[in-house]
Amino acid sequence: MKPVDSLKGFGVGLRPCHYADFLSNQPKVDFVEIISENYMVTGGRSIETLQEIAKRNPVIPHGVSLSVGSSDQLDWDYLTRLKKLVDTLNPPWFSDHLCWSRHQGHYMHNLLPLPYTHEVAKFVAEKARIIQDFMERPLILENVSSYIEYTDSVMTEWEFLTEVVTQADCGLLLDINNIYVSAVNHTFDPMDYILGIPANRVRQHHIAGHKNKGTFLLDTHDHNVPDPVWDLYRQSIPIFGEVPLILERDDDIPTLDELLIELNIARQIFNATHTQHTHTSA
Amino acid sequence: MQPTPNTLTPPPELVDIQNWLSKAVTSGKFVKKEANLRLTHAKNRSSSDRLMTYIDDYWPRCLESLTDDFPRTARTLDDEWETVCEAYLAAYPSTQFTLYYLGKQFPQFIVEQQLSPWLRDLAQLEWALLHSEISAVLPTLAIDEHTILKLQPHCSLLQLQFQANDLVNETPSPEAPQAVMVYQWDGDGTFEPLDPLATRVFKLFEAGTSLSEAFDSLSEQELTDDELTTISTKIQSWMSMATQWSWLTHYPPKENLQ
Numbered sequence: 360m361k362p363v364d365s366l367k368g369f370g371v372g373l374r375p376c377h378y379a380d381f382l383s384n385q386p387k388v389d390f391v392e393i394i395s396e397n398y399m400v401t402g403g404r405s406i407e408t409l410q411e412i413a414k415r416n417p418v419i420p421h422g423v424s425l426s427v428g429s430s431d432q433l434d435w436d437y438l439t440r441l442k443k444l445v446d447t448l449n450p451p452w453f454s455d456h457l458c459w460s461r462h463q464g465h466y467m468h469n470l471l472p473l474p475y476t477h478e479v480a481k482f483v484a485e486k487a488r489i490i491q492d493f494m495e496r497p498l499i500l501e502n503v504s505s506y507i508e509y510t511d512s513v514m515t516e517w518e519f520l521t522e523v524v525t526q527a528d529c530g531l532l533l534d535i536n537n538i539y540v541s542a543v544n545h546t547f548d549p550m551d552y553i554l555g556i557p558a559n560r561v562r563q564h565h566i567a568g569h570k571n572k573g574t575f576l577l578d579t580h581d582h583n584v585p586d587p588v589w590d591l592y593r594q595s596i597p598i599f600g601e602v603p604l605i606l607e608r609d610d611d612i613p614t615l616d617e618l619l620i621e622l623n624i625a626r627q628i629f630n631a632t633h634t635q636h637t638h639t640s641a
Numbered sequence: 642m643q644p645t646p647n648t649l650t651p652p653p654e655l656v657d658i659q660n661w662l663s664k665a666v667t668s669g670k671f672v673k674k675e676a677n678l679r680l681t682h683a684k685n686r687s688s689s690d691r692l693m694t695y696i697d698d699y700w701p702r703c704l705e706s707l708t709d710d711f712p713r714t715a716r717t718l719d720d721e722w723e724t725v726c727e728a729y730l731a732a733y734p735s736t737q738f739t740l741y742y743l744g745k746q747f748p749q750f751i752v753e754q755q756l757s758p759w760l761r762d763l764a765q766l767e768w769a770l771l772h773s774e775i776s777a778v779l780p781t782l783a784i785d786e787h788t789i790l791k792l793q794p795h796c797s798l799l800q801l802q803f804q805a806n807d808l809v810n811e812t813p814s815p816e817a818p819q820a821v822m823v824y825q826w827d828g829d830g831t832f833e834p835l836d837p838l839a840t841r842v843f844k845l846f847e848a849g850t851s852l853s854e855a856f857d858s859l860s861e862q863e864l865t866d867d868e869l870t871t872i873s874t875k876i877q878s879w880m881s882m883a884t885q886w887s888w889l890t891h892y893p894p895k896e897n898l899q
Contacts, residue, residue: 399739
């Protein structure tokens with residue numbers, strides 16, 4: 360596997376429909392991200408393909424079933440399989456979501472938000488710390504899109520996120536689209552979110568599209584990135600600086616060439632904004 | 642590093658909210674009054690509407706996964722498919738971190754529901770084909786007569802009541818029992834019919850046995866005159882098949898056999 364000490368640049372989520380492109384060409388990406396669980400099975404074509412692709416591209420494992428916010432105890436079978444995958448890929452970090460998806464051993468196969476209380480933050484941070492120690496590699500947690508808020512919550516999502524990552528001493532995978540989706544659904548200013556989190560803990564970005572359902576936004580990853588999300592990304596650049604970014608697409612997936620054109624928009628926005636900001640600061 | 646003992650105590654309010662929400666999402670049932678107490682309203686959406694976003698996601702996601710894994714069973718059941726899936730998820734909620742394994746108990750569920758033998762065979766064969774594609778193919782090994790052998794993780798030995806080709810081609814036909822080995826070849830799931838004698842031998846390997854024990858056991862069984870005259874050729878042919886298609890490995894296997 361290609362060893363990775365640190366990561367820069369722009370990449371895409373690796374999906375099976377693009378395997379052939381990655382095997383026959385060297386697409387212009389700086390790294391790729393995989394859904395960890397899809398490669399935590401014991402064999403099959405996907406694993407063999409990943410091994411080939413990982414020889415040429417840095418690969419970041421991004422999970423959906425860690426369920427760090429679950430009141431269940433940690434699933435050591437899951438963690439052992441994840442560690443095996445992560446150790447094989449040797450990435451600078453691995454990621455999953457600040458959410459819960461499992462309860463009493465049953466999986467909801469969705470990313471459910473947590474009540475934002477100090478007690479829950481402390482509990483989740485402890486779990487994250489144990490996971491990070493076991494994996495012997497930095498964990499970065501992603502903010503999820505959400506459609507509900509609990510009456511039990513006593514703080515904002517970004518205050519909760521800050522409390523968890525600070526107590527756990529882990530990094531942040533800041534999904535710009537998720538901030539935008541939740542901001543519309545819960546009526547807050549997305550810039551309050553961006554300004555409210557510890558910038559020095561942001562290790563990676565996600566960017567994606569969503570679906571407008573009329574009365575709310577649904578995080579579907581089945582559209583191009585819309586302008587308001589690009590605008591938010593543009594506004595975040597002076598705050599977070601150079602952060603590696605993954606463009607996610609999970610449904611209605613275009614050709615890799617089309618996806619790379621969209622990825623190039625992120626590059627252009629970053630270059631233009633970063634340069635401008637550097638000149639202004641100087 | 643050894644895993645840390647499970648000593649974390651979750652906050653009671655977290656357990657309480659997760660008890661309630663997990664039931665609501667997986668069953669699709671909740672009391673509006675309770676949703677109003679536990680969840681806030683948005684400007685233009687009630688707490689119940691907001692909760693429905695998660696409920697509306699759960700069921701189609703599971704149904705789509707089962708339909709992808711059992712396409713022929715789904716087509717055969719037609720209008721009944723969704724009802725059967727709903728009953729299956731109620732009986733066997735997902736306990737796996739990936740949807741790849743959501744259908745793991747589905748063939749067993751079909752048996753429990755006493756659906757038709759055709760459906761029982763079809764579900765069994767479809768799961769074995771899928772299972773073969775996401776299971777390990779361990780290195781092909783040098784086999785001597787005393788090595789304890791076992792079927793590879795990607796192999797399933799099925800005893801069907803119908804011909805496997807008729808099942809995959811969805812051609813309803815009269816019962817015609819057939820044993821098949823389902824296995825992974827070049828990344829895809831496929832199968833090979835086995836004659837009764839070969840089935841007996843591979844059943845022994847399924848449980849874990851050596852080559853010499855398997856054939857000793859075979860010779861203790863009653864063989865027809867025809868079987869006796871061709872046994873030597875057959876043994877060579879089975880072992881050649883098993884080697885060519887990586888059906889056998891050492892016992893106990895070194896890899897996880899999920």
